[in-house]
Amino acid sequence: MNTITFRNALTDMNQQVPVQAGQTVRQTVESSGFIAPGNNFSVRDKDGQIVDEQPADRFVGQMLSVGLPGDNVVGGGAVGGAA
Amino acid sequence: MSAADRYSRQRGLVVQDLIADARLSVYGTGKALPYLLQCLAALGFAARHGRLRLCLADREVLPADVAHQFLLRPEDVGGRLGAALVHRLSAVDPAIAVDVDPLPLDGMRIATPTAAEVAAIARQGDVAVWGQVLPLSIHIGPSPVEVPDDGPNVLTAALAAISGGLTAQAVLGLLGALVRGPAVLSSWVEERLWVSYPGIGRRATLANTDAPALRGLLDPDDDGFEIIVHGRAADARVTAIVDGDTVVASVPLGPEAVVAGPGRAAVRPVHREPIAAPTIDWSPLATGDVVLPERLPQIRLVMCGAGALGSWASATLAATPADGTVELCVVDMDDTIEAHNLNRQILFDLEDVGLPKARLAAQRLTGINPMVGTRALQMVIAPQHRDALIGEMADQDYISDPDIAAQRMRLKELRERLREADAVLSCPDNQQTRWVLNVVTESLGIPLVNGAVDGFVGRVHVCDPRDDGRCLICWLGASIARQPERRSCTDILGTAPVPAIVTSAAVVGGIQTAALIALLTGHAKKVGRFHALDAARGELTGYRAADRDPVECPTHLLDAEEMMARASHA
Incomplete structure (x- = not known):
């Protein structure tokens, strides 16, 4: 069976979820019950890229991290940029 | 400087004229009061037709009033409290209309009480939001909590900044000043x-x-x-x-x-209906059974970024009483303070526009607390500096370019400061710098307390390798090594300025300091490792979160080589 392992970014709870044909990653999480209905979430791959709306079958066999939306917050002060 | 410059970075987030015309009465003299007032002044509150009233008993400023905060100054002790607050607020924004009277104005009433003031203020009724500082936590809400007054401790200043920021944010919601949908960011096409x-x-x-x-x-x-x-x-x-x-x-x-401007009707953005104050109870600690000292021990820190977050994090740290010297190395790349920094970067005021930022921040922090020894380094921290910061740095006999020679000297000094540091406060405006700081702190085995804020959303990650806490790459993914994009005062997002506001900066900067102090006073096993702010929704939540994955995380430092190679080609 083709599965994705979802990991809750806040609790480290894992769950292996079967992938249904044509589902996005978000739909797979929702239908699995991994996140309580009505809760906002966002899914990242190991590289940190948000993959919510990508086809789930693209991530078969991988572990994806399920966390809060908006985790790509960047701003703050000024120490970066091209040297 | 025009008001448009000063408030330009919050124009996409709040309706400025509603804030400038608001009438607000503030009860109480709790620890959150000065922080609330600083946030309101920075927002431009009562700067046009509005008025801010401090409903205070007319008494002298006591030494306790000037402790754990940085609005009032030691020289205010012995003067009248109301007059001193009005004087100091006018320095933050000369346009603010503020007075002192025990009788409230018509309009909204809020309270930042001491424990002893809660009952008397509650009897007056009609308080829309309470901002309270408890020994280990904060409470915000339409109703107060009654707790005994245990006196201040080492967390008080940071908690007060968070409480003040969240209370000011609740006022924005109550006013219906939060923008929903597009906003005109410029007065001319x-x-x-x-x-x-x-x-x-x-x-x-x-x-x-x-x-x-x-x-x-x-x-x-x-x-x-x-x-x-x-x-x-x-x-x-x-x-x-x-x-x-x-x-x-x-x-x-x-x-x-032209769609708006002199002689034309201003365009008011679509904004939310007024919303009741949320109830927020938050602590930097995942469990509350700890005893904290009243004063900081001797500590050495490096803080990267002296912008919105850095100014709040470092100022609340400086406002915390210390037994020993707090050595703080402030690193920032921006040259000078600009008018549009003033709506949130609380270390600076009108007279500072055009002055060097890192150096002035260091001066201001020592002014808040002479026990804070500061060193300012104006420099960039980029991936190519990683090796110099974690490895050996060979002496070079002669560098002909004076700029390169100076940069190398600064890099060398930063390297030494990092080796001496107890922890690093990460407050930059881009992910690539965070990645470098994560590699450095993981290599040195010291905590990294990272903050980030965009508009009303903020995050704090507490990454302590000694506590098996996740590193920043565990949280954010390896791709941060390849993200040089800056989101700060000097940058624009598409064709619009990056939105930024003082309430989020006060809250996130305060959380960074609170978590840092909890770590450095021996409570790493109990500190919340991840904190998420969604100020527009009235949500602030802390999580202990799981330990780092011992299989995955050690590879993050090994991956650093590959990440840097990929970043240099990006």
Whole structure:
């Protein structure tokens, strides 16, 4: 069976979820019950890229991290940029 | 400086005229009061037709009033409390209309009480939001909590900043001042052009004026360069400096395109209906059974970024009483303070515009607390500095370029400061710098307390390798090594300024300091490792979160080599 392992970014709870044909990653999480209905979430791959709306079958066999939306917050002060 | 400059970074988040015309009465003299007032002044509260009233008993300023905060100064002790607060607030924003009277205004009433003041204020009724500082936590809500007064401790200043920021945010919601949907960020329709030209950014900085004319920044030899609109030379103005050699020039498209401005009706963005104050109870600690000292021990820190988060995090740290010296190395790349920094960067005021930022921040922190020993380093932290910061740095006999020689000296000093540091406060405006700091702190085995804020959303990650806490790459993914994009005062997002507001900065900067203090006073096993703010929704939640994955995380440092190679090719 083709599965994705979802990991809750806040609790480290894992769950292996079967992938249904044509589902996005978000739909797979929702239908699995991994996140309580009505809760906002966002899914990242190991590289940190948000993959919510990508086809789930693209991530078969991988572990994806399920966390809060908006985790790509960047701003703050000024120490970066091209040297 | 115009009000438009000062509030330009919050224009997409709040309806400025509602804030400027609001009438608000504040009860209580709790620890959150000075922080609340600083946030309101920075927002532009009561700066037009509105009024802010401090409903205080007219008493003397006591030494306890000037402790754990940085609005009142030690020299205010013995003077009248109301007058001192009005005087200090006027320095934050001279336009604020503020007075002192025990009787409230008509309009909204809020309270930042001490434990002893809660019952008396509650009897007066009609308090829309309470902002309280408890020994280990904060409470915000339409109803107060009654707790005994245990006196201040080492967390009090940071908790007070968080409480003040959240209370000011609740006021924005109660006013219906939160923008929903698109907002006009400029008072005139314009074309924005990125202009690259050797030295143009440095010349624009030296011009020391708002929006200098583009033509005046070019060499006379390049006089033939013109921007033509409708057949005529346009009055292009530099409105943002990207770096020393790049600026953003704004070109007006003509009066027929004006949608708002002098003599025209202002365009008010679509905004939310007033919303009741949320109830928020938050602590930096995942479990509350700890005993904290009243004062900080001797500590050594490096803080990267002296912008919105850095100024709040370092100021609340400086406002915390200390038994020993707090040595703080402040690293920031920006040259000077700009008018549009003032809506949130609380260490600076009107008179500071044009002055060097890192150096002035260091001076201000020592002014808040002489026990804070500061060192300012104006420099960039980029992936190519990683090896120098974690490895050996060979002496070089002679470097002919004085700029490169100076940069190398600063890098060397930063390397030494990091080796001596107990922890690093990460407050930059880009992920690539965070990645470098994560590699360095993981290599040195010291905690990294990272903050980030965009508009009303904020995050704090507490990464302590000694506590098996996740590193920043565990949280955010390896791709942060390849994300140099900055989101800060000097940058723009598409064609609009990056939105930024004081309430989020006070909360996130305060959380960073609270978590850092909890770590450095021996409570790493109980500190919340991840904190998420969604201020527009009235949500602030802390999580202990799981330990790092012992299989995965050690590879993050090994991956650093590959990440740096990929980043250099990105």
